[in-house]
Amino acid sequence: MDPASTLPVLLGLAWLVPLASFTLILLFGPRMGKHGQGAGMLATAAIGTSAVLSLIALFFVWVPNYDWAPEHHAAHAEHGSAEHHETGHGEAEHGDHGQDAHGADEHKAEEHKTASEHHEWHKPYVAGEWYTLGQFGKLRIGISYYIDSLTVTMFAMITFIATMIHFYANGYMHDELHEITDHEVTLSDGHHLHRPGRFHRFFQYLSLFCFSMLGIVIAGNIAMVFVFWELVGICSYFLIGFYIERKSASNAANKAFIVNRVGDFGMIIGLMILIATLGTFSFGDIDTDGDGTAEPGIFSLVRTEANNHALVVPDGMVRAAAHSEIAAGVEPTAEQIAKWRADTGPGGVGRTAYWLLIVAGLGIFCGCVGKSAQFPLHVWLPDAMEGPTPVSALVHSATMVAAGVYLVGRFYPVFTPEALLVIAIIGCITLFIAATIAIVAVDIKRVLAYSTVSQLGYMMLALGVGGWSAGMFHLITHAFFKSLLFMCSGSVIHAVHTNDMTKMGGLRHKMPFTAYTMLAGCLAIMGAGIPFMIGLSGYYSKDAILAQALSFKASNPQWGFLFYVASVGAAITAFYMFRLWFMTFAGKPRDHHAYDHAHESPKIMYYPLIVLAVLAVVVAWPFWPVSIVALLEQARPEGFHETVNGVLVSNLTHPAEHISHEPNFHNQATWVATFVGLSGLGLAIVFYGLSLLNPAEVARQFKPLYTFLWNKWYFDELYHYIFVKPVLFIANRVAEFDKVVIDGIIDGLALLTRMIARLDDLSDRYLVDGFVNGLAAWTYATGSKLRSAETGRIRQYVMFIVVGTVAMFVLISLYIS
Amino acid sequence: MNLLTDPVGITHYLIVGAILFVTGAVCMATKRNALGVLMGIELVLNGANVNFVAFGSEYLRPGVLGIGLDGQLIALFVIILAAAEAAVALAIVLNFYNNHSTVDVDRADELKG
Numbered sequence: 001m002d003p004a005s006t007l008p009v010l011l012g013l014a015w016l017v018p019l020a021s022f023t024l025i026l027l028f029g030p031r032m033g034k035h036g037q038g039a040g041m042l043a044t045a046a047i048g049t050s051a052v053l054s055l056i057a058l059f060f061v062w063v064p065n066y067d068w069a070p071e072h073h074a075a076h077a078e079h080g081s082a083e084h085h086e087t088g089h090g091e092a093e094h095g096d097h098g099q100d101a102h103g104a105d106e107h108k109a110e111e112h113k114t115a116s117e118h119h120e121w122h123k124p125y126v127a128g129e130w131y132t133l134g135q136f137g138k139l140r141i142g143i144s145y146y147i148d149s150l151t152v153t154m155f156a157m158i159t160f161i162a163t164m165i166h167f168y169a170n171g172y173m174h175d176e177l178h179e180i181t182d183h184e185v186t187l188s189d190g191h192h193l194h195r196p197g198r199f200h201r202f203f204q205y206l207s208l209f210c211f212s213m214l215g216i217v218i219a220g221n222i223a224m225v226f227v228f229w230e231l232v233g234i235c236s237y238f239l240i241g242f243y244i245e246r247k248s249a250s251n252a253a254n255k256a257f258i259v260n261r262v263g264d265f266g267m268i269i270g271l272m273i274l275i276a277t278l279g280t281f282s283f284g285d286i287d288t289d290g291d292g293t294a295e296p297g298i299f300s301l302v303r304t305e306a307n308n309h310a311l312v313v314p315d316g317m318v319r320a321a322a323h324s325e326i327a328a329g330v331e332p333t334a335e336q337i338a339k340w341r342a343d344t345g346p347g348g349v350g351r352t353a354y355w356l357l358i359v360a361g362l363g364i365f366c367g368c369v370g371k372s373a374q375f376p377l378h379v380w381l382p383d384a385m386e387g388p389t390p391v392s393a394l395v396h397s398a399t400m401v402a403a404g405v406y407l408v409g410r411f412y413p414v415f416t417p418e419a420l421l422v423i424a425i426i427g428c429i430t431l432f433i434a435a436t437i438a439i440v441a442v443d444i445k446r447v448l449a450y451s452t453v454s455q456l457g458y459m460m461l462a463l464g465v466g467g468w469s470a471g472m473f474h475l476i477t478h479a480f481f482k483s484l485l486f487m488c489s490g491s492v493i494h495a496v497h498t499n500d501m502t503k504m505g506g507l508r509h510k511m512p513f514t515a516y517t518m519l520a521g522c523l524a525i526m527g528a529g530i531p532f533m534i535g536l537s538g539y540y541s542k543d544a545i546l547a548q549a550l551s552f553k554a555s556n557p558q559w560g561f562l563f564y565v566a567s568v569g570a571a572i573t574a575f576y577m578f579r580l581w582f583m584t585f586a587g588k589p590r591d592h593h594a595y596d597h598a599h600e601s602p603k604i605m606y607y608p609l610i611v612l613a614v615l616a617v618v619v620a621w622p623f624w625p626v627s628i629v630a631l632l633e634q635a636r637p638e639g640f641h642e643t644v645n646g647v648l649v650s651n652l653t654h655p656a657e658h659i660s661h662e663p664n665f666h667n668q669a670t671w672v673a674t675f676v677g678l679s680g681l682g683l684a685i686v687f688y689g690l691s692l693l694n695p696a697e698v699a700r701q702f703k704p705l706y707t708f709l710w711n712k713w714y715f716d717e718l719y720h721y722i723f724v725k726p727v728l729f730i731a732n733r734v735a736e737f738d739k740v741v742i743d744g745i746i747d748g749l750a751l752l753t754r755m756i757a758r759l760d761d762l763s764d765r766y767l768v769d770g771f772v773n774g775l776a777a778w779t780y781a782t783g784s785k786l787r788s789a790e791t792g793r794i795r796q797y798v799m800f801i802v803v804g805t806v807a808m809f810v811l812i813s814l815y816i817s
Numbered sequence: 818m819n820l821l822t823d824p825v826g827i828t829h830y831l832i833v834g835a836i837l838f839v840t841g842a843v844c845m846a847t848k849r850n851a852l853g854v855l856m857g858i859e860l861v862l863n864g865a866n867v868n869f870v871a872f873g874s875e876y877l878r879p880g881v882l883g884i885g886l887d888g889q890l891i892a893l894f895v896i897i898l899a900a901a902e903a904a905v906a907l908a909i910v911l912n913f914y915n916n917h918s919t920v921d922v923d924r925a926d927e928l929k930g
Contacts, residue, residue: 792929794854794922798846 003065004126007057007147011155012130014053015214021046022207029200035177036200043203044166047210051159058156062149063626066124066634124148124634127220127284127297138279144220146283150472150635153628154217154406157476161398161483162210164608166203168487169390171604172494173202185245193245202242202388209235213399217406221281222271222298222364225407229267229367233260236400239391240384252383259380263370270363273356274298277316283410299413299637302357309638311416313341313353321353354416354648361419364411365426372404372456375430379715382449385499389490392445396452397483405459405475412468413637418648421559424464424552428565431457433713435572439579440699440709443499444489447580451525452482454569458545461566466654467548469632474541476628477620481524481538484612488518491601491609492584496594501583503591510598513606515585517613522581524616526574526677531670537620539673540629542570544660547669551660555653567676574680582688827878830871838864851910851920855903862899866892 025032025039032038125148132142176197185193212235215228234257241253274281278301285294301316303309315337319326322340326332332340344350368374373381381401385392395401408415408423415423434453441447455478462471491514492507493499508515520536527542529535549563589595600606620628636657645653660666686692699706711717820828841860848854871877873888914920 790929792926794925795846795849798842798854802842802846 003061006061007126007152008128008130008145010053010057010061011147011151011218012145014050014057014155014159015211015218017046017049017053018043018207018211018214022204022211025200025204025207029204032200035197037177039200039203040166040170040173043207044163044170046207047159047162047166050210050214051156051163054152054155054159058152059626062152063631066149125284127282127286129220129286139275139281141221141223141281143224144282144286145218146220147218148635149631150406150409151217153476153631153635154402155214157479158210158213158217158398158402161479161612162206162394164612165390165394165398165483165487166206168393168490168605168608169202169206169388171602172390172490173199173388176202182243182245184243195245198242202239205235205238205242206390206394209239209394209399213403216403220283220286222274222283222411223281225410226264226267226271226367229371229403229407230264232371232400232403233257233264236260236384236391236395239395240387242387242391246386249386252380252386256380256384259377260370263367263377266363266366266369268363270360270366273317273360273363277320277356277360278314279316303413303638311357311413313350313357317353317356318349321356322349325349351648357414358416358419358648361411361415362422364414365408365419365423368404368408368460369426370404371407372401372460373430373453374404374426374456374460375433376715378430378434378453379712379719381453382446382712385443385445385449389445389486389493392449393483393486393490396449396486397479401452401456402475402479405456405463405471408460408463409468409472409475412463417645417652417654420464420466420654421649421652422464424461424559424562427457427460427462427464428562429457430454431461431569432565435569435576436709437712438576439572440706441576442501444492444501444504444580444584445486445499447501447576448482448485448489451485451573451576454573455482455525458542458566458569461562462545462548465549465552465562467545467657467660468636469629469657470541470544470548470660472632472635473544473620473629476632477524477537477541477616480612480619481521481536481616484609484616485518485521485525487605487609487612488514488521491605494601494605495598496591497597498591498594501580503594504584504589505587505591506585506589506595507598508585510595511600513600513609517606517609518585519581520613521616522577525577526681527570527673528677528681529674531674532667534621536617537615540620540622543666543670543673544629546570546673547660547666548655548657550669550672551655551665554665555655556651558651567672570673571676571680571683574677575684578681578684579688582684586689587691827871827874830867830877834864834867834871836864837861837867840864849921849923851913851922854922855906855910858902858906859899862895866895869895 021043024042029039030036032042125146127144127146129142129144132140134141176199178197180195180197182193182195187193209232212228212231216225216232219225219228237253237257240256241250243249244253271281278298280295280297280301282295282297283299284297285300286297287294301314303311318337318341319332322332325340340349341353342350344354370377381396384395387395431454434450434457438447438450438454441450455474459471459474459478462468462474491511492504495507495511495514496504498504524536524538527535527538529539546563546566549566553560553563618624622629660669687695687698708714818828820832837860841857841862841864844857844860845854846857848857869888869892871888873886873891910920913925917924
């Protein structure tokens with residue numbers, strides 16, 4: 001089985017099956033089974049097929065065919081082995097080229113040189129094009145693929161979690177199978193809205209959503225990513241606004257869509273820079289013109305093999321920066337370009353070119369900020385809770401928000417150290433703000449939403465401080481436990497029909513499956529584990545992030561706060577997650593009415609919970625034959641195996657990730673993570689578990705802080721005053737201008753026209769009609785008078801004739817003679 | 818000039834014509850009987866005919882005319898016209914009688930204004 005030809009087929013099919021399901025439901029949805037029940041089954045079957053195909057691609061095609069050395073990765077992931085081995089990255093058929101890379105910085109350069117002299121060093125990936133949409137000069141746009149271990153892992157994760165969510169949604173959405181009375185919508189006549197169920201439509205969007213997300217992951221060029229990016233955006237719009245009749249839902253859908261547009265604006269700028277300077281959108285090297293040599297993609301242009309995959313400003317960008325020095329039609333020589341590139345002093349051409357690279361990276365990151373709900377565009381995600389809970393689970397784990405982090409990971413080779421620093425800072429701010437808001441939120445889904453924002457901040461922070469695999473790792477583990485947590489919260493909401501945690505309590509007696517699977521989720525997100533022994537999935541990924549932040553702090557003491565904020569954030573995470581769990585499941589019921597009606601969800605809903613809970617515990621274990629870290633390590637962008645230094649910002653060093661696995665960082669990070677996690681948990685137990693302290697009392701003590709957090713740092717208000725108000729103000733002025741000036745002119749013209757028309761009407765009626773009618777009346781009157789002459793007596797006529805003739809004769813003889 | 822002493826000339830013809838014409842016209846204007854009216858028409862036409870013949874006679878107006886047959890021709894034409902007119906008029910009278918059981922022209926006043 002040749003993986004290079006098998007993988008695109010398998011993953012391509014896995015990608016397209018949900019599209020087929022979407023199309024079928026779109027066309028025949030309402031007629032599928034009773035009330036469209038078949039739509040749910042079809043969508044579930046489709047995504048299930050995708051999951052099976054993806055898992056086959058992962059376990060039976062990728063793993064056996066690409067070089068694989070789990071013991072090294074497991075070893076350094078777990079023990080922080082000082083002796084670090086990067087596994088060989090040659091494709092299996094090329095043989096096993098192990099590359100011995102550098103534990104210590106000073107040996108690195110020459111070692112690397114040796115390594116690259118002796119080995120053809122290749123990152124294993126499969127890139128190609130399915131279909132060319134168009135070729136415009138050098139620029140080629142097509143439906144292409146770029147498959148490396150990250151793609152395969154993401155496919156497996158997304159399709160698997162989506163399958164679980166589809167099963168769950170079949171149970172959760174059963175209300176939609178019948179006519180629905182929406183009690184949250186009051187019509188103008190005082191009645192509640194009554195509408196037909198939309199079961200099939202829900203699954204239709206869900207299928208499209210999965211298709212779009214898989215499209216982003218498999219996309220082989222950035223333009224294709226952008227297309228599916230927008231598709232994901234529109235799907236989230238549809239699903240967040242699923243209860244479109246509710247004002248809050250339609251507002252939230254609009255907010256999500258508009259806020260994402262802000263981010264996409266930046267993304268388009270990034271895309272334009274790439275299109276203008278590089279002339280290619282492709283990630284990998286694809287032989288498109290069939291001449292036997294592959295045309296370099298973005299990654300190869302930015303990190304050329306000649307330069308040991310270290311970041312260089314591509315020739316295209318240098319040319320663009322030096323455009324004023326290039327005569328028309330003259331192609332600059334390689335020496336000239338090299339000279340320009342080296343000119344990185346203030347005002348130099350090289351610096352401009354470098355800026356181009358930074359802006360391209362930050363532009364792409366802008367899109368990720370919008371999609372992954374990073375500060376300052378994080379405001380849409382909590383509002384997105386208006387959608388049905390399975391959607392929240394999907395949006396918050398496998399799709400949409402994962403897309404942003406994934407793209408940062410995918411686009412990693414293009415980010416300069418300066419851009420990475422921005423990413424780290426944004427991530428750091430996000431994780432802290434969101435975590436603090438989550439402390440005071442009482443809507444169970446909003447707590448989870450802010451928790452998602454915060455965890456996404458962690459991922460961005462990890463990526464920003466050079467922890468590529470740490471960030472991607474956390475993305476995968478987070479997907480498992482966050483989908484679990486959301487589905488548990490959905491199960492609770494399903495049971496008690498409210499989102500308000502202050503009305504819950506003691507529910508673990510009523511719904512044990514939900515309660516204990518959610519406990520597993522909480523422990524996983526908190527990163528619980530026995531240090532250096534074993535832990536839940538979050539334990540491994542969060543440790544990796546903290547270790548990398550610590551390693552970054554050691555290299556850049558001035559940016560040390562990133563580590564401290566991340567640590568504090570970890571404590572807050574543990575606190576608010578257990579606050580949620582205790583408030584919901586422990587203690588005494590606060591609302592007996594809700595409690596009495598609570599019941600465990602049907603099997604189709606809690607079976608997926610159990611599956612995900614088990615996975616949330618075990619998925620990150622390094623002792624599996626196929627560990628996620630080792631898998632991701634294969635896809636690590638070239639050039640990030642070693643320490644990277646900044647150019648514009650002095651003293652900026654991105655330490656290589658393997659350094660963070662060394663004991664002095666890793667052990668410290670593990671202890672810190674354990675300590676902050678336990679302290680957060682302890683605090684939660686003190687407040688909510690044992691009720692030793694009254695949270696309301698504390699809230700009163702810190703009233704200003706509490707109000708500040710309760711109002712979500714006043715971000716919505718801030719944006720309201722900064723953006724919405726001025727826009728409304730200008731819009732109102734424009735409306736007034738419209739109303740007064742433009743409408744005045746138009747109305748005046750209309751009035752004038754009416755007056756002229758009235759005059760015309762008068763003249764028509766009295767002058768023209770008067771003349772014609774007068775003539776007619778006169779003719780009529782004359783005729784009336786003359787008719788009396790017609791007596792009908794022949795003798796009289798004869799008399800007239802005679803008399804008339806005589807009279808004429810007399811007259812003629814009188815006048816003419 | 819004395820008509821009684823003068824030899825018979827064109828004037829005498831014209832007087833006879835005028836008398837015939839006036840007699841005819843008076844007959845048309847006074848008769849209520851449709852046939853009487855038709856007779857009056859005949860008199861008028863023949864009065865005119867006498868004039869035509871008189872004016873067209875070489876004998877009565879020597880040297881004035883060319884070949885001298887115009888008057889006679891017109892007279893013949895008028896006679897033909899009178900015959901045709903009489904045929905049509907008699908048909909009308911007959912129809913009138915069928916509808917009204919009378920030939921009194923004063924009864925034919927359906928089209929009066």
